[in-house]
Amino acid sequence: MTKLFIPLDSFAVACGADQIAEEFGQLLADRGLAVEIVRNGSRGLAWLEPMIEVETPGGRIAYGPIEPGEAAALIDAGVLAGAGHPKRIGKVEEHPFFARQRRHTFKRCGITDPLSLDDYRAHGGLKGLERAIGIEAEAIVAEVTASGLRGRGGAGFPTGIKWKTVAEAKGDRKYIVANADEGDSGTFADRMIMEGDPFCLIEGMAIAGVATGATKGYIYLRSEYPVAIAVMREAIRRAGKAGLLGASLLGSSHAFDLEVRVGAGAYVCGEETSLLDSLEGKRGQVRFKPPLPAIQGLFGKPTVINNVITLASVPEILAAGADGYKELGIGRSRGTIPIQLGGNVRHGGLFEAPFGMTLGAIVEEIGGGTASGRPVRAVQVGGPLGAYFPVSLFDTPFDYEAFAAKDGLIGHAGIVVFDDTVDMMKQARFAFEFCAIESCGKCTPCRVGAVRGYETVKKIIDGERPAENLALVEDLCNTMKFGSLCALGGFTPYPVMSAIRHFPEDFHGEPMRVAAE
Amino acid sequence: MVYQATYDETEAAEIIAEHEALEGPLLPILHGIQARFGHVPEAAVRQIAAALNLTRAEVHGVVTFYHDFHKEPRGRHILKVCRAEACQAAGSDGIADAIEKALGIGFGETTPDGQVTLEAVYCLGLCAAAPSAMLDRRIVGRLSEAKVGALVEEARL
Numbered sequence: 030m031t032k033l034f035i036p037l038d039s040f041a042v043a044c045g046a047d048q049i050a051e052e053f054g055q056l057l058a059d060r061g062l063a064v065e066i067v068r069n070g071s072r073g074l075a076w077l078e079p080m081i082e083v084e085t086p087g088g089r090i091a092y093g094p095i096e097p098g099e100a101a102a103l104i105d106a107g108v109l110a111g112a113g114h115p116k117r118i119g120k121v122e123e124h125p126f127f128a129r130q131r132r133h134t135f136k137r138c139g140i141t142d143p144l145s146l147d148d149y150r151a152h153g154g155l156k157g158l159e160r161a162i163g164i165e166a167e168a169i170v171a172e173v174t175a176s177g178l179r180g181r182g183g184a185g186f187p188t189g190i191k192w193k194t195v196a197e198a199k200g201d202r203k204y205i206v207a208n209a210d211e212g213d214s215g216t217f218a219d220r221m222i223m224e225g226d227p228f229c230l231i232e233g234m235a236i237a238g239v240a241t242g243a244t245k246g247y248i249y250l251r252s253e254y255p256v257a258i259a260v261m262r263e264a265i266r267r268a269g270k271a272g273l274l275g276a277s278l279l280g281s282s283h284a285f286d287l288e289v290r291v292g293a294g295a296y297v298c299g300e301e302t303s304l305l306d307s308l309e310g311k312r313g314q315v316r317f318k319p320p321l322p323a324i325q326g327l328f329g330k331p332t333v334i335n336n337v338i339t340l341a342s343v344p345e346i347l348a349a350g351a352d353g354y355k356e357l358g359i360g361r362s363r364g365t366i367p368i369q370l371g372g373n374v375r376h377g378g379l380f381e382a383p384f385g386m387t388l389g390a391i392v393e394e395i396g397g398g399t400a401s402g403r404p405v406r407a408v409q410v411g412g413p414l415g416a417y418f419p420v421s422l423f424d425t426p427f428d429y430e431a432f433a434a435k436d437g438l439i440g441h442a443g444i445v446v447f448d449d450t451v452d453m454m455k456q457a458r459f460a461f462e463f464c465a466i467e468s469c470g471k472c473t474p475c476r477v478g479a480v481r482g483y484e485t486v487k488k489i490i491d492g493e494r495p496a497e498n499l500a501l502v503e504d505l506c507n508t509m510k511f512g513s514l515c516a517l518g519g520f521t522p523y524p525v526m527s528a529i530r531h532f533p534e535d536f537h538g539e540p541m542r543v544a545a546e
Numbered sequence: 547m548v549y550q551a552t553y554d555e556t557e558a559a560e561i562i563a564e565h566e567a568l569e570g571p572l573l574p575i576l577h578g579i580q581a582r583f584g585h586v587p588e589a590a591v592r593q594i595a596a597a598l599n600l601t602r603a604e605v606h607g608v609v610t611f612y613h614d615f616h617k618e619p620r621g622r623h624i625l626k627v628c629r630a631e632a633c634q635a636a637g638s639d640g641i642a643d644a645i646e647k648a649l650g651i652g653f654g655e656t657t658p659d660g661q662v663t664l665e666a667v668y669c670l671g672l673c674a675a676a677p678s679a680m681l682d683r684r685i686v687g688r689l690s691e692a693k694v695g696a697l698v699e700e701a702r703l
Contacts, residue, residue, distance in 0.1 A: 255685070292573075293614035308573075310598075369673065371635075377673070
């Protein structure tokens with residue numbers, strides 16, 4: 030039977046995919062056409078969503094962006110046979126945005142039916158877990174360590190070392206926690222993998238369980254992701270039914286259970302220790318470290334807490350071996366990174382590639398510049414706590430250390446593009462405002478600093494003693510950077526200081542003139 | 547639509563019982579109460595505290611910490627508009643102004659008829675389909691000022 034793929038990914042759903050699927054379903058039934066509708070994940074070409082694909086003898090032919098109300102005309106035009114149409118994209122694999130990628134973690138995303146375990150297996154799924162069960166726990170940890178995989182949440186901590194600490198820690202109970210509290214603006218990779226290939230995360234967590242002796246896993250998933258919550262819960266239910274989870278993992282002696290827990294709108298819960306407190310049913314406040322979560326984590330037990338992409342990268346590393354992964358990338362940044370392009374960008378979406386591409390190539394060649402057609406002025410990399418980069422730094426390679434050397438960070442690899450209409454002083458003010466709204470309140474530099482920073486930037490905007498207040502902001506940033514308990518207060522200075530440093534004309538030009546009038 | 551029901555202790559007890567055996571049951575319980583009654587009233591705080599052997603202060607502290615939980619009833623529909631950077635870059639400030647104007651209220655406020663509460667949200671993960679919003683549980687991307695009218699009309703229904 031011909032398959033028609035209509036994504037269930039949030040990008041597509043937010044642009045009418047559910048309605049489009051309903052329309053096609055009705056028309057196919059009315060006309061007695063033997064076509065099966067598959068709700069797949071997104072291929073990552075977000076500007077073309079909702080992008081439908083038709084399986085033809087010559088491959089999968091894509092069309093997009095489709096709008097509700099177009100189904101009848103599309104069928105009449107013969108798209109179910111892959112016919113020509115103004116919205117015909119052709120094979121996704123041959124599209125330049127896709128062809129330049131190296132898909133490792135996202136290799137199945139958008140291709141398979143996310144909720145079909147058979148499909149998952151047919152596309153290489155479960156090979157990693159099967160291998161993990163067959164080798165010693167130490168060998169699993171060694172493989173992950175050898176791959177060079179580092180935490181994709183932003184901190185970049187070597188995953189193998191974290192797992193080793195938990196494996197060696199003593200505890201009557203250990204936990205695997207997936208940090209799916211992807212609150213950074215400009216990031217959506219966790220959401221896409223959970224919606225498009227949920228079994229991959231489940232498999233990664235199960236492998237972590239086998240490697241460390243943990244028997245229970247939690248996915249802490251933010252409430253702003255209703256689609257991901259629904260898909261993930263259904264996938265866990267099906268995995269349990271199929272023996273992929275439960276008392277005997279794939280028939281082995283390992284037990285592993287998994288549960289989705291929904292967050293409650295607090296950005297700071299993306300910080301690992303406040304996430305653990307939130308899971309325990311407390312206010313999501315940051316904990317002092319040490320003790321490390323690996324030693325005393327959830328409910329005081331040894332806990333692996335990893336970002337979704339980190340865990341979802343593991344099955345393929347186990348299946349194909351560490352060497353292939355380690356060979357990709359540059360410096361100490363090994364493997365691939367799912368780069369997310371958003372904001373005012375022409376070709377936004379998810380682009381997985383080995384580390385090392387320059388920021389300029391990503392923004393200009395892959396992203397195609399701005400959606401507005403105006404010149405790019407700034408890009409913010411790494412979410413609301415990431416630095417703003419000017420075009421003059423576009424030669425920076427995408428690599429943890431290279432970004433740190435330019436006083437920035439990769440974070441969760443989200444890139445938000447701004448055109449030349451952006452007012453960097455307002456962006457600096459927003460950085461403080463956001464920190465003030467989301468601060469957990471535990472430490473003073475963040476709780477009070479964010480509010481004072483907001484007020485002071487507002488004074489600069491109003492032209493009130495700009496030079497003096499600017500010096501005050503710099504001093505405050507220094508206090509926040511070194512005095513805060515976690516990255517929320519500690520990294521808010523990145524967007525603020527980068528805006529001041531790279532775009533001084535926005536801070537001295539206008540307000541000074543206003544003040545002089 | 548967010549259900550705004552009168553608080554019912556028996557129903558609340560059922561919600562509590564449903565989640566009580568979980569590890570760290572407080573957030574799942576609060577989500578259940580919030581979803582069922584549209585808010586978490588003081589009576590619920592007392593009842594949950596008693597059931598979980600926590601102090602009222604502890605439960606109150608959790609309710610007030612998270613943006614998703616509210617101690618007072620709100621509008622029948624909740625319209626969340628993303629105000630984060632990616633949406634800002636795509637013109638969300640203009641969208642936000644247009645929505646405020648169309649509803650006649652500001653962010654954090656509820657229309658006088660109790661129909662719509664307007665809230666800011668910081669990222670719906672739709673950054674490559676910005677600007678975005680969420681009406682109750684329905685996500686909307688590629689918002690334009692032209693689309694605001696239809697969205698507001700739907701919220702008012």
